[in-house]
Amino acid sequence: MSNLFPTYNKWPITVKEANGTTLIDDNGKRYLDFVAGIAVCNLGHCHPHVNQAIKNQLDKVLHVSNLFHIEGQDDVANQLVSNSSGDLVFFCNSGTEANEAAIKLVRKATNKKKIITFYQSFHGRTMGSLSATGQDKIHQGFGPLLEGFTYVPFNDCDALKAVVDHEAAAIILEVIQGEGGVHEVTSEFIETINMLKEKHKLLVVVDEVQTGIGRTGKAFGYQHYNLSPDIITVAKGLGNGFPVGGLIGKQHLIEAFGPGSHGSTFGGNPLAMAAATATTETIFTEEFLNEVLDKGNYIFSKLKNAIQSSIVKQVRGKGLMIGIECHQDVSSFISSLRDDGLLVLNAGPNVIRLLPPLTVSYKEIDQAVESIASVLNKVTVNSN
Ligand SMILES: Cc1ncc(COP(=O)(O)O)c(C=O)c1O
Incomplete structure (x- = not known):
């Protein structure tokens, strides 16, 4: 039992x-x-460089909180921004938390509520990410969902054009839907997203929780396409098994995530940063x-x-x-x-x-x- x-x-x-x-x-x-902890242990299990980095950090500082400067945060943030379209990083502990942060950030930055996501997407299990997820079976029994989400068939350009208007804060997508069946975005859909972004000044969020950290042969999956996201969310592979997540955003979003706006007790803790530094410096070459x-x-x-x-x-x-x-x-x-x-x-x-x-x-x-x-x-x- x-x-x-x-x-x-x-x-x-x-x-x-x-x-x-x-x-x-x-x-x-x-x-x-061929599961790798569900796209987590991208460097394989017990990778010596990552494990040694965690061991070395363990006896130095385990936890102090984000009231302090944590050296490793700048190292990982630097790896993430120098290998993406982003400029600033917020650290958390998982994929769903990274997407919660993204939902909060787009709403605060645009002062709009409407967020477009796609059927068969998967963004996590907490209430915001669950509401962003376009799958009924994931919603069942947990309503009322967070309001403001509009779901559209993936890769359907006309359906997307029909729902995006000046009230849209953001489009959130996975460039390859993972849990939803390994469905890749089309370049036509990317061009439609870019056109709508330009026309309505909305933000584009790419959920790279599964596709990120080298999984598709690029640092981030969106780099296979003509896309420059405002926000990228990551987790899974970032710590090669050590729990860590992050949101990477463009400079223009800095005001919306000022002091006191968002936080996490454990986000960016020294052990997670040691694992993520070792992982990213190995993969991002x-x-x-x-x-x-x-x-x-x-x-x-x-x-x-x-x-x-x-x-x-x-x-x-x-x-x-x-x-x-x-x-x-x-x-x-x-x-x-x-x-x-x-x-x-x-x-x-x-x-x-x-x-x-x-x-x-x-x-x-x-x-x-x-x-x-x-x-x-x-x-x-x-x-x-
Ligand atoms: C694309 C995507 N986003 C978010 C998540 C949620 O991540 P976590 O389980 O770390 O909360 C997952 C997990 O499978 C995912 O594949």
């Missing part, structure tokens, strides 16, 4: 050891981990990011060649954020792969999502593709 609220349908695995792309459970079974792109191209072509099953509708994504959409529910495939020692997850009912550590080796990619192909190639649309 567990004393935990059953908010998660947990997998039957207790991890005792984690290293790189490998997890070892309490029975000694080894798994190839041209060489590292180009390798992610190369591995992404490699896994795409391998998957396309290896999967013969008509069960697969489409393989899509960018870098090492990959969705394999099938013609049926994928939960049985995910359990078969787990039994075979490969951990993957779903994105909606019909999509198998691969989010390996960015440090995954070519050999591990070959192994994973072989397992996926052997599970999927046994099934055909007709046999179901």
Whole structure:
């Protein structure tokens, strides 16, 4: 009998050891981990540089609060702004908190309430981020939601034009919807967003909680497109497993987040900053990011060649954020792969999502593709 609220349908695995792309459970079974803590351990489990940075910081200062200057905050902020379109950073502890901060900031900066988000988006579980999320199943039972959100079908330019007017404070989007099924934004949609931004002076917020920190082969996913967001939200991969989130904003927003306007007791704490400094300085190099792109191209072509099953509708994504959409529910495939020692997850009912550590080796990619192909190639649309 567990004393935990059953908010998660947990997998039957207790991890005792984690290293790189490998997890070892309490029975000694080894798994190839293509989940990476849900796009968190981008440098692999127990990355020596990150872990050492946390250990070094632990015995110096653990916590003092944001009443003090915390050295590491400037280092991480510098990494984030010099690798993005932003100028200023606010630190928090998670993705949902980063999006809460974004919702507050756009409202205060524009003095407007209306925020446009998209169906199948996912922005988090606290009331603001939950209200921003365009999925009924996430809202169920938690109303009344925060007012002011308008949801539009993703990549539908006419639908977006129809709802954006001078009352719009912001558009919030994921450039690749992660939880919603690994759906990539189109360049036409980006151009529509840019046109509306110019016309109505609204703010553009990109939720990079899943796509950020090198996941797609760029520091941030939006950098694949012609987009210069006013606000970028990050979390997940920023601390390689240590909880940390952040909002990166442009200089013109400085007044709206002045003293006393927003805060977090733990946001930007010394341990989180040590982890984030080590993580970002490792990932934000041209060489590292180009390798992610190369591995992404490699896994795409391998998957396309290896999967013969008509069960697969489409393989899509960018870098090492990959969705394999099938013609049926994928939960049985995910359990078969787990039994075979490969951990993957779903994105909606019909999509198998691969989010390996960015440090995954070519050999591990070959192994994973072989397992996926052997599970999927046994099934055909007709046999179901
Ligand atoms: C795009 C996106 N935004 C926000 C969140 C919420 O992040 P957290 O679980 O850290 O609150 C997630 C989590 O999956 C996400 O994928």
